[in-house]
Amino acid sequence: MALSSGLFLCSSSRVLPPPETHTFMRTRPSSAALRTISVSCCTVSQSSKPARKIRGIMKPRKVSPEMEDLVGAPEMARTQVLKRIWAYIKDNNLQTRGL
Structure with a gap:
């Protein structure tokens, strides 16, 4: 209010x-x-909103065949791809400390 x-x-x-x-x-x-x-008082309608359209980095995109082998899916959101890449790096001990 x-x-x-x-x-x-x-x-x-x-x-x-x-x-x-x-x-x-x-x-x-x-x-x-x-x-x-x-x-003065206004009323709030209880109409259901249409589902939001997924846009930007959350929208699933096609990944390259090489990336598909790494992440395990032909189509995925950029944020999810990044999570899977970091999981792969940590699982295979590929992260190096600063030089």
């Missing part, structure tokens, strides 16, 4: 009458003066 420019927006599923009919009084701790704030 946000309080901005004197409008109070909420994300509940209840629908309130127009903001003119709904006001409430709020007191400030530093003064006894009352302040009127208008309230």
Whole structure:
């Protein structure tokens, strides 16, 4: 919920009458003066969102035949290929320390 420019927006599923009919009084701790704030409410629809399209480095791509022998699949996301390459390097003790 946000309080901005004197409008109070909420994300509940209840629908309130127009903001003119709904006001409430709020007191400030530093003064006894009352302040009127208008309230307007919006509804959040419960519609299901379509599945997100996989893009970028998460999208499965074809790998070369040599890489397919290493990772074990003809098509894989770049992040997964990198994980498998590092697993191969560690399993075969191919990582060297700094020179």
